[in-house]
Amino acid sequence: xxxxxxxxxxxxxxxxxxxxxxxxxxxxxxxxxxxxxxxxxxxxxxxxxxxxxxxxxxxxxxxxxxxxxxxxxxxxxxxxxxxxxxxxxxxxxxxxxxxxxxxxxxxxxxxxxxxxxxxxxxxxxxxxxxxxxxxxxxxxxxxxxxxxxxxxxxxxxxxxxxxxxxxxxxxxxxxxxxxxxxxxxxxxxxxxxxxxxxxxxxxxxxxxxxxxxxxxxxxxxxxxxxxxxxxxxxxxxxxxxxxxxxxxxxxxxxxxxxxxxxxxxxxxxxxxxxxxxxxxxxxxxxxxxxxxxxxxxxxxxxxxxxxxxxxxxxxxxxxxxxxxxxxxxxxxxxxxxx
Amino acid sequence: xxxxxxxxxxxxxxxxxxxxxxxxxxxxxxxxxxxxxxxxxxxxxxxxxxxxxxxxxxxxxxxxxxxxxxxxxxxxxxxxxxxxxxxxxxxxxxxxxxxxxxxxxxxxxxxxxxxxxxxxxxxxxxxxxxxxxxxxxxxxxxxxxxxxxxxxxxxxxxxxxxxxxxxxxxxxxxxxxxxxxxxxxxxxxxxxxxxxxxxxxxxxxxxxxxxxxxxxxxxxxxxxxxxxxxxxxxxxxxxxxxxxxxxxxxxxxxxxxxxxxxxxxxxxxxxxxxxxxxxxxxxxxxxxxxxxxxxxxxxxxxxxxxxxxxxxxxxxxxxxxxxxxxxxxxxxxxxxxx
DNA sequence: TTGTACGCGTTATCAA
DNA sequence: TTGATAACGCGTACAA
Numbered sequence: 001x002x003x004x005x006x007x008x009x010x011x012x013x014x015x016x017x018x019x020x021x022x023x024x025x026x027x028x029x030x031x032x033x034x035x036x037x038x039x040x041x042x043x044x045x046x047x048x049x050x051x052x053x054x055x056x057x058x059x060x061x062x063x064x065x066x067x068x069x070x071x072x073x074x075x076x077x078x079x080x081x082x083x084x085x086x087x088x089x090x091x092x093x094x095x096x097x098x099x100x101x102x103x104x105x106x107x108x109x110x111x112x113x114x115x116x117x118x119x120x121x122x123x124x125x126x127x128x129x130x131x132x133x134x135x136x137x138x139x140x141x142x143x144x145x146x147x148x149x150x151x152x153x154x155x156x157x158x159x160x161x162x163x164x165x166x167x168x169x170x171x172x173x174x175x176x177x178x179x180x181x182x183x184x185x186x187x188x189x190x191x192x193x194x195x196x197x198x199x200x201x202x203x204x205x206x207x208x209x210x211x212x213x214x215x216x217x218x219x220x221x222x223x224x225x226x227x228x229x230x231x232x233x234x235x236x237x238x239x240x241x242x243x244x245x246x247x248x249x250x251x252x253x254x255x256x257x258x259x260x261x262x263x264x265x266x267x268x269x270x271x272x273x274x275x276x277x278x279x280x281x282x283x284x285x286x287x288x289x290x291x292x293x294x295x296x297x298x299x300x301x302x303x304x305x306x307x308x309x310x311x312x313x314x315x316x317x318x319x320x321x322x323x324x325x326x327x328x329x330x331x332x333x334x335x336x337x338x
Numbered sequence: 339x340x341x342x343x344x345x346x347x348x349x350x351x352x353x354x355x356x357x358x359x360x361x362x363x364x365x366x367x368x369x370x371x372x373x374x375x376x377x378x379x380x381x382x383x384x385x386x387x388x389x390x391x392x393x394x395x396x397x398x399x400x401x402x403x404x405x406x407x408x409x410x411x412x413x414x415x416x417x418x419x420x421x422x423x424x425x426x427x428x429x430x431x432x433x434x435x436x437x438x439x440x441x442x443x444x445x446x447x448x449x450x451x452x453x454x455x456x457x458x459x460x461x462x463x464x465x466x467x468x469x470x471x472x473x474x475x476x477x478x479x480x481x482x483x484x485x486x487x488x489x490x491x492x493x494x495x496x497x498x499x500x501x502x503x504x505x506x507x508x509x510x511x512x513x514x515x516x517x518x519x520x521x522x523x524x525x526x527x528x529x530x531x532x533x534x535x536x537x538x539x540x541x542x543x544x545x546x547x548x549x550x551x552x553x554x555x556x557x558x559x560x561x562x563x564x565x566x567x568x569x570x571x572x573x574x575x576x577x578x579x580x581x582x583x584x585x586x587x588x589x590x591x592x593x594x595x596x597x598x599x600x601x602x603x604x605x606x607x608x609x610x611x612x613x614x615x616x617x618x619x620x621x622x623x624x625x626x627x628x629x630x631x632x633x634x635x636x637x638x639x640x641x642x643x644x645x646x647x648x649x650x651x652x653x654x655x656x657x658x659x660x661x662x663x664x665x666x667x668x669x670x671x672x673x674x675x676x
Numbered sequence: 677t678t679g680t681a682c683g684c685g686t687t688a689t690c691a692a
Numbered sequence: 693t694t695g696a697t698a699a700c701g702c703g704t705a706c707a708a
């Protein structure tokens with residue numbers, strides 16, 4: 001059983017409140033006594049119990065970061081930027097893996113609901129969730145959403161315009177002279193995926209290309225799914241000139257399948273991925289991708305949350321960032337050839 | 339301000355203790371009153387304050403998992419297996435990114451030190467750390483180490499015999515008829531890396547090959563470092579027949595550099611990596627790697643910690659698991675050629 | 677079965 | 693400048 005403030009007080013021969021003031025650098029303690037107390041604190045390596053502190057102060061200085069999938073190679077960048085801002089402001093960050101499981105997500109949201117953390121940043125995942133909304137409204141919990149949208153727009157949100165990202169990707173392929181473009185996407189019950197579908201369609205429309213439903217494969221977001229998607233398309237007998245895969249992993253699987261089939265990228269098929277991660281850059285050939293401003297995304301989210309904790313609402317409830325396209329070798333046969 | 343137990347008691351017209359018993363399924367409450375109370379709890383969506391609970395019960399049912407580097411593609415597997423065991427036993431898991439930064443690590447260890455979590459699993463990272471040890475001894479905090487060793491052997495530890503892994507990798511290359519084997523490794527102040535160096539040396543010795551210090555490059559564990567390592571070796575004028583890179587990222591960079599130099603794998607250079615992750619399998623060609631039993635590792639660690647929390651010491655303080663080698667195309671020219 | 681009262685370890689208020 | 697004491701929200705002996 002660790003030492004308590006009371007023990008220290010007894011040892012120093014002063015009252016508990018005096019010790020409390022001393023270790024919290026609060027005024028109202030004589031220079032002499034403060035030194036004496038701090039020395040004892042040091043000597044016994046006393047650490048105040050955070051639970052008790054939190055109970056009394058109603059603050060823990062911990063933020064939770066809820067992530068739907070830890071194997072997403074884009075997340076480390078977001079995480080780091082959030083931690084950076086948090087640490088600068090005296091907050092620790094704990095990560096919570098929700099596995100896209102509503103139950104787990106709810107469990108972790110209870111951390112904020114029940115005062116174990118001061119606030120939470122929820123990244124990605126399924127569409128709108130009543131639970132999150134109720135939480136934010138009823139308990140006025142401090143929440144910030146990243147790349148996720150909630151029905152009513154009352155929770156501060158930072159997101160990347162993924163429809164625009166998909167538009168850029170599709171347009172880029174069209175610019176290469178390709179008109180039959182397959183879309184390999186995740187399930188559209190995820191907000192971001194449905195957005196990408198819209199962007200894809202819009203790019204086709206704007207370029208006078210008719211939508212061919214056969215070219216769209218909707219599946220889960222794994223590498224295996226990407227692999228199977230290619231086989232499925234081949235079986236259907238459709239032969240696109242290019243592919244747009246809406247995630248790193250889908251693209252990775254897709255590329256494997258293409259190569260396994262004996263085809264060349266980009267000579268036989270152009271491929272564009274989504275997400276400028278390690279994965280897309282070590283694939284052979286390096287993938288042209290839609291790149292998101294992940295660091296900016298994370299920093300904005302963290303700042304929003306910290307502002308919220310200080311009672312400040314963000315200027316814009318919903319902040320939309322623009323993705324860009326990063327051209328590499330998987331989509332540009334002509335540039336390489338000449 | 340959320341409802342408290344007192345509020346519920348007032349609404350139900352009973353004492354606080356009765357409410358407490360009711361929501362905790364403790365005996366000593368009339369069936370009638372229990373129902374009434376639970377209905378009110380439901381209706382008002384009352385959630386007990388975990389800080390107060392923790393303070394009173396000295397338990398939070400949260401475990402911390404400290405990781406040195408989130409971008410390590412092997413970790414998701416470990417994390418999932420730990421979470422699985424934890425959840426089955428009624429614990430939540432929060433992840434803490436220490437970034438291999440002792441300060442941050444210390445900060446997160448304070449979570450257990452100061453009762454915000456019940457225990458912690460510390461994965462990998464630098465060699466022995468006084469702080470961890472003191473924590474475990476003085477505060478008898480519940481700690482378990484994974485792939486990390488602490489000076490005195492008093493903390494339950496699960497680790498993979500990485501010396502053996504390196505031995506297997508080196509031997510495999512030797513079996514391919516290669517005698518000049520370069521070692522691209524991380525800094526040997528990390529326990530696991532120094533172990534790998536030993537395994538490498540042992541394999542050479544056992545096969546009557548003399549150690550050539552020039553073939554060893556020690557660097558940080560990043561992809562860029564792997565890339566530079568190859569260039570450095572070339573500059574030195576040494577021409578190994580094969581490479582053993584001690585991490586996924588090092589291997590990824592190394593492979594890039596080799597290909598960028600116009601060489602073929604495995605025709606010109608054989609490459610063996612460490613870690614059976616997504617990265618090593620999507621590289622072209624797929625990498626022969628040392629594979630660790632990550633799921634087993636995680637589950638054992640989690641069980642150890644939970645046992646510890648229940649007052650049971652593990653049967654073996656140090657449990658060593660064996661890695662295996664997974665042969666793919668990067669190291670077997672002859673198998674492919676014939 | 678139910679209620680009272682105290683403890684958990686801190687902070688904050690008010691006197692002294 | 694200090695010290696006593698009441699919160700904070702919950703669990704739990706003990707008494708009723």
